[in-house]
Amino acid sequence: MTTPVYAVENLIIDLYTPTVSVRAVDGASFEIHPGETLAIVGESGSGKTVMTLGPLGLLPEGVAIDMRGTARADGRDLVAMSQSELSAMRGGEFGVIFQDPMSALNPMLKIGPQLAEQARRHAGLSAADARKEAVSLLARTGIPDPADRYDRYPHELSGGMLQRAMIALALAAKPRVLIADEPTTALDATVQAQILALIRQIQKEDGIAVVLITHDIGAVSVLADRVIVLYAGQIAEEGSAIDVLTRPVHPYTKGLLASVPDFRSEISSGTREIPGLPPNQTKVEPGCRFAERCSIAQPSCLARRPTLLPVGDGSVLHRAACPVVLNAQGVAHQ
Ligand SMILES: Nc1ncnc2c1ncn2[C@@H]1O[C@H](COP(=O)(O)OP(=O)(O)OP(=O)(O)O)[C@@H](O)[C@H]1O
Ligand SMILES: [Mg+2]
Structure with missing residues (x-):
């Protein structure tokens, strides 16, 4: 058995708003190994997103959080990290793809430079090499005519293409764990299948670990090695x-x-x-x-x-x- 790339133990996450307090995650433990796809399933509100993105510091604003337990990656505990350490971890160790690509992409900036900046920051590339890397990421995620798409704004791309661009962004820093939170829910059935196939292809080629949060049991049966059912x-x-x-x-x-x-x-x-x-x-x-x-x-x-x-x-x-x-x-x- 390999060493896990990410290991969560006894995670408890309480959320507090001015009106309500919620124990969103109650003592969950899990780990994921290189090359493995772990699916997390459960009804809406079962805590899939909070459990997975909470330790990465990606929770909605306006909610106070009390988090206990450990979430270890690369020998370090995310639960004990500052926001700036977490931000570096998200760029490097973890790539995240969301249901809504616009939660990751800046609508005011062209697609290509966003990718290039991410690649430059994490791989220390020159501006010219970062541009090449961005174009190759767009090509790799199946975006046709990537050199042209490099100079497009997010609103100029279709939903499926935007999803691909977000996957490219998540991969730009060469993460060891790719977290996909309902990556296809907003897409039509044909595009859903294409995006899932893309995730599987990347996973095979790079041997990275994938955490797939989904309502789609069909996707679980096709993609996942292991499943966690959260209630x-x-x-x-x-x-x-x-x-x-x-x-x-x-x-x-x-x-x-x-x-x-x-x-x-x-x-x-x-x-x-x-x-x-x-x-x-x-x-x-x-x-x-x-x-x-x-x-x-x-x-x-x-x-x-x-x-x-x-x-x-x-x-x-x-x-x-x-x-x-x-x-x-x-x-x-x-
Ligand atoms: N911004 C928030 N304010 C208050 N409570 C929240 C907030 N976000 C999540 N919660 C609560 O935390 C719990 C877990 O929510 P979470 O979003 O992780 O569920 P989920 O399984 O990802 O659901 P979905 O399938 O709808 O995405 C729920 O009880 C939810 O009401
Ligand atoms: Mg969710």
């Missing part, structure tokens, strides 16, 4: 994509997969919504956060927070935080 800020299940998607254990994972049209006929006999709503995360209850919505919940589920336990004989990394199912399978002791 109300806690990891409900994790394992290889094949194990989690085809042999889900946690009732929440089963519900999530059953709500995907035609994902897998054995799981989804017709599409079903998970009944109820995610819990109010302003109160931190002691038990399982999914218990209220769970058809197999027992009184003990409300009393004690379930921890992640191995599924099966533990020979593969597949863990679920549901002692009810695991005890029924005769493998959990909690």
